[in-house]
Amino acid sequence: MLTPWNALLRRAQERGYALGAFNTYNLEITQAILRAAEAKHAPVLIATGSGALKYAGSEALASIALGHARAATTSVAVHLDHCTSIEEIVACLRLGYTGVMVDGSALPFGENVDLTRRAVQAARAYGASIEAELGAIVGDEDRARTHETNAAMTDPAQAEEFVRATGVDALAVAVGNVHGFYRGEPRLDFDRLREIRALVDVPLVLHGASGLPPETIKQAIVLGVCKFNVNTEIRVALFDSLRAQLLESGDYDLPKVFGTAVTAMQRVIEEKIEVFAHGQILAP
Numbered sequence: 494m495l496t497p498w499n500a501l502l503r504r505a506q507e508r509g510y511a512l513g514a515f516n517t518y519n520l521e522i523t524q525a526i527l528r529a530a531e532a533k534h535a536p537v538l539i540a541t542g543s544g545a546l547k548y549a550g551s552e553a554l555a556s557i558a559l560g561h562a563r564a565a566t567t568s569v570a571v572h573l574d575h576c577t578s579i580e581e582i583v584a585c586l587r588l589g590y591t592g593v594m595v596d597g598s599a600l601p602f603g604e605n606v607d608l609t610r611r612a613v614q615a616a617r618a619y620g621a622s623i624e625a626e627l628g629a630i631v632g633d634e635d636r637a638r639t640h641e642t643n644a645a646m647t648d649p650a651q652a653e654e655f656v657r658a659t660g661v662d663a664l665a666v667a668v669g670n671v672h673g674f675y676r677g678e679p680r681l682d683f684d685r686l687r688e689i690r691a692l693v694d695v696p697l698v699l700h701g702a703s704g705l706p707p708e709t710i711k712q713a714i715v716l717g718v719c720k721f722n723v724n725t726e727i728r729v730a731l732f733d734s735l736r737a738q739l740l741e742s743g744d745y746d747l748p749k750v751f752g753t754a755v756t757a758m759q760r761v762i763e764e765k766i767e768v769f770a771h772g773q774i775l776a777p
């Protein structure tokens with residue numbers, strides 16, 4: 494069923510597990526996300542970024558995501574990822590999105606607070622949940638490039654002030670996480686995460702979960718992360734499957750080729766859901 498994610502994340506926070514927000518661009522990725530969620534009886538977030546909406550068309554992609562969410566047997570939020578425009582946020586809320594991430598992280602602190610406040614106000618009018626970002630997470634959502642983990646990290650004292658001033662439901666932090674591929678072994682700043690957790694009571698979000706080892710994810714959950722964003726690994730599964738099938742069989746049977754790719758993506762998403770569950774029984 495279609496639902497806002499705030500209550501889902503709060504429940505995850507109380508019980509010590511995390512939810513996955515999986516980025517979609519099309520029908521097949523959306524199918525893989527929903528099949529994995531239902532197989533694992535897990536709540537999930539289907540995330541669409543501005544780039545995906547531009548690629549597929551806002552209404553077309555929204556109707557695919559919302560249609561799947563409404564028909565699902567588990568709780569599913571449809572979420573706008575990394576948005577810098579209030580107009581786009583309102584347009585998605587009007588289409589029926591139940592969550593939004595406003596991303597003012599490139600702005601000076603005060604301007605990020607102002608933009609986030611306006612987004613919170615818009616989301617509240619639609620009963621939707623809202624996430625914001627403080628600190629700069631390296632990399633771009635849509636292009637899976639390799640990055641060093643040298644971003645401007647989230648300042649714990651600023652995080653406390655930011656959450657109080659904006660009233661957001663969840664905060665995305667930069668603690669050494671990157672979008673795309675990690676260069677070498679990912680190293681998260683767990684001390685910083687612990688400090689943020691001590692000062693901020695809303696669920697924390699970690700973008701760039703692709704490529705993080707399960708032990709790192711588990712440690713982050715213990716330190717208060719309740720939502721992980723996954724994009725790159727799903728696309729790698731999609732493209733690897735398509736490439737292998739075309740090279741091996743040269744088969745142009747679309748339902749068969751894409752169906753096999755959906756199964757490959759589903760497997761990756763199920764593995765992530767399993768790690769995010771952190772040994773807990775999820776409430777679907």
Ligand SMILES: [Zn+2]
Pocket residue numbers: 575630634672700701722
């Ligand atoms: Zn992200």
